[in-house]
Amino acid sequence: MAERLTLTLVTPTHRILEVQCDEVRIPGLKGYFGVRPGHEPLLTTLDAGALHFFMDGKDDAYAIVGGFAEIQDDKVLVLADEAVHVETIDLEHEKAALDEARLKLCEVQADLVEHKTAAAKVRRHAARVAAGQI
Amino acid sequence: MANLKDIRKRINSVRNTQQITKAMKMVAAAKLRRAQDAAMEARAYSSGIERMLEEVMGRGIEPDAPAPHALLEKRDPLRHVKLIVMTSDRGLCGGFNSNILRRAGRFLFDGADLHETITAATIGRKGFEHFRRRPSVRQGTHHPGVFEELRFEREEKICEDLRQRYLFPDEDLDAVFLLYNHFVSVINQRVTLKQLLPIEPPKPLENEGATAKSGVDFRYEPSREDVLDALLPRYLSTQVWHALLESLASEHAARMTAMDSATRNAGDMIDSLTLLANRTRQAAITTELVEIVSGAEAL
Numbered sequence: 001m002a003e004r005l006t007l008t009l010v011t012p013t014h015r016i017l018e019v020q021c022d023e024v025r026i027p028g029l030k031g032y033f034g035v036r037p038g039h040e041p042l043l044t045t046l047d048a049g050a051l052h053f054f055m056d057g058k059d060d061a062y063a064i065v066g067g068f069a070e071i072q073d074d075k076v077l078v079l080a081d082e083a084v085h086v087e088t089i090d091l092e093h094e095k096a097a098l099d100e101a102r103l104k105l106c107e108v109q110a111d112l113v114e115h116k117t118a119a120a121k122v123r124r125h126a127a128r129v130a131a132g133q134i
Numbered sequence: 135m136a137n138l139k140d141i142r143k144r145i146n147s148v149r150n151t152q153q154i155t156k157a158m159k160m161v162a163a164a165k166l167r168r169a170q171d172a173a174m175e176a177r178a179y180s181s182g183i184e185r186m187l188e189e190v191m192g193r194g195i196e197p198d199a200p201a202p203h204a205l206l207e208k209r210d211p212l213r214h215v216k217l218i219v220m221t222s223d224r225g226l227c228g229g230f231n232s233n234i235l236r237r238a239g240r241f242l243f244d245g246a247d248l249h250e251t252i253t254a255a256t257i258g259r260k261g262f263e264h265f266r267r268r269p270s271v272r273q274g275t276h277h278p279g280v281f282e283e284l285r286f287e288r289e290e291k292i293c294e295d296l297r298q299r300y301l302f303p304d305e306d307l308d309a310v311f312l313l314y315n316h317f318v319s320v321i322n323q324r325v326t327l328k329q330l331l332p333i334e335p336p337k338p339l340e341n342e343g344a345t346a347k348s349g350v351d352f353r354y355e356p357s358r359e360d361v362l363d364a365l366l367p368r369y370l371s372t373q374v375w376h377a378l379l380e381s382l383a384s385e386h387a388a389r390m391t392a393m394d395s396a397t398r399n400a401g402d403m404i405d406s407l408t409l410l411a412n413r414t415r416q417a418a419i420t421t422e423l424v425e426i427v428s429g430a431e432a433l
Contacts, residue, residue, distance in 0.1 A: 010178045012286040012375060029356055043186060044355035045364045068365065070186055072352070079182045
């Protein structure tokens, strides 16, 4: 059994990263879950949130939105709709954007298309805030 | 015989054209590189989606069992068919657009007996203009300006719209095909017809690794059906996205080749015109000399 995980993060337009790491925390649709070497094969859909990974006592994170993750043979493949590196996140700005998005979500009717986009906005900014706070 | 001044003028004009085609070739080459890079970057995602779909589809589903998802279900007969024709926004790219449109014409001709209606939707201005001049063809939606700024979100919206129309029982749509230029190499682009809906699952790779792996099944979260339900739309949109990038790379490649041969033709033309100019000049000198000599002899 390999001692380390290979984490690959990909979006529709870019290959974001491929690293060796010891542990990954993934925002699954049913909540965050951790992955370590020797994890069972798993295919899951993802929620918006922070993709947090640890190697050699260091950690790093990306804010991701939606997508899929596949874990097999100590290889973690994350296909996210979008991914933003934690260092590029302006936390204050994102917090303000999150509040604004939440307000907007309350205003629009639930059956409109705008409701969907507003909800997506809330999820995106919430993910970035979560990642920024790590 | 054309006089010297006219020939020189023509040489100049051809030279100007050559400069333009040369510049266009260089621009196309730069854009081609960028398009190829984008296609490379996107390949990781689409192959990931494909593999996941293979995993979900590949296990425990009997070959003749009913399709596990509405998007996979084959309909018979195919009464209403939609053809999406992907062309470029601009011309001057050799046979790029005419190849596609000729193939589209054949599709419409061949399918006339098989399907009740065939609708031609277009991405790219050239295709739109082509079908606008042909009122006998049922016009589908035109998606303008997709190539001006390629964005995945935008493309995904088109696919979502397509999917909803396909699933909505009152909308008459039984199958969707996509016609685009597949990028084989810089000098070779292949017109490709791909069935988008119903979704044709990727064919499992017949290699050792795949069979060895299939011993272990995955755990699916939240469930296999949910994963499949989320994967299929994604698969559809990555296919279209992939086609968009391929088409863009093909367009630039086709333009590059076309402009390269245009530049070369202009060079040949300049050579032959220069030869003609020199000959004319020499002829004029010779005539003048003959006149002088014969004039002197006459004295």
